[in-house]
Amino acid sequence: MDSQALTAQQPNSNPVSTIVEARGVTRDFSSGGGVVHALRGIDLRVLPGEFVALRGRSGSGKTTLLNILIGLDNPTSGKVSILEKDLSTLNETERARLRRESVGMMFQNAHLFPSLTAQENVEIPLRLARVPGRKRTEMALQALEHVGLGKRAHHRGMELSGGEQQRVALARALVHKPRFIIADEPTGNLDSLTGRDIIMLLRTIAHEEGIGMLIATHDAVLYKAADRVLYINDGLVTSEAPQE
Numbered sequence: 001m002d003s004q005a006l007t008a009q010q011p012n013s014n015p016v017s018t019i020v021e022a023r024g025v026t027r028d029f030s031s032g033g034g035v036v037h038a039l040r041g042i043d044l045r046v047l048p049g050e051f052v053a054l055r056g057r058s059g060s061g062k063t064t065l066l067n068i069l070i071g072l073d074n075p076t077s078g079k080v081s082i083l084e085k086d087l088s089t090l091n092e093t094e095r096a097r098l099r100r101e102s103v104g105m106m107f108q109n110a111h112l113f114p115s116l117t118a119q120e121n122v123e124i125p126l127r128l129a130r131v132p133g134r135k136r137t138e139m140a141l142q143a144l145e146h147v148g149l150g151k152r153a154h155h156r157g158m159e160l161s162g163g164e165q166q167r168v169a170l171a172r173a174l175v176h177k178p179r180f181i182i183a184d185e186p187t188g189n190l191d192s193l194t195g196r197d198i199i200m201l202l203r204t205i206a207h208e209e210g211i212g213m214l215i216a217t218h219d220a221v222l223y224k225a226a227d228r229v230l231y232i233n234d235g236l237v238t239s240e241a242p243q244e
């Protein structure tokens, strides 16, 4: 492994008590001559090994919050830390590096390259982190084994079922051994049984590997499986369901 790939793994070994924290986070957008207060003072914390669901209606601010929590967008006010590092103290390059090294992401769509094999898809973040070829292959195969897809490693994205594609996406999110996984509706395109398998897999991995996971979802199975459910309503997060 080259020196850059080695440095890429170092932050993942520091012990921390908090994976991600938001304090007083607001986000205003200018829109049509007015201002939209998308987030209105959000406080939350995800601890190592916690599997947390984020529940909220369309337009409640989930995507805005997720983007801010991984430093893809800036809050209007308030503070966000990942692995106890205040994101406002990092420049764009440092944030991108923190994401590459410590954050895994999943979405409703697996976003695989259809003509690449499962293994090649999982190797993509390792290529970005400049992990050399043989090590890359070893890590990708290990991640695919981990999600129960060792036997599909050489199948192309387009030859896999929806559930298998989402497992490949999970292997890709896990391959660089992140500390924080953020997911936006990861079971949204799956039938309920396949969705349940993915949820249980995510939960087991969070608990066994101490990865903090925050999953925005409308999936009732996920609310039940979660260690905690956070509710987002009109730009505010609470631990109690809001009054309908």
Ligand SMILES: Nc1ncnc2c1ncn2[C@@H]1O[C@H](COP(=O)(O)OP(=O)(O)OP(=O)(O)O)[C@@H](O)[C@H]1O
Pocket (backbone or CB within 6 Å): 029, 030, 031, 036, 037, 038, 056, 057, 058, 059, 060, 061, 062, 063, 064, 065
């Ligand atoms: N770039 C933007 N400019 C103006 N308003 C925005 C922008 N992005 C989001 N908003 C507004 O902020 C609020 C929260 O949007 P957000 O996309 O975070 O909601 P969401 O909970 O993710 O919704 P969904 O579940 O439908 O994806 C909405 O009122 C939205 O219209």
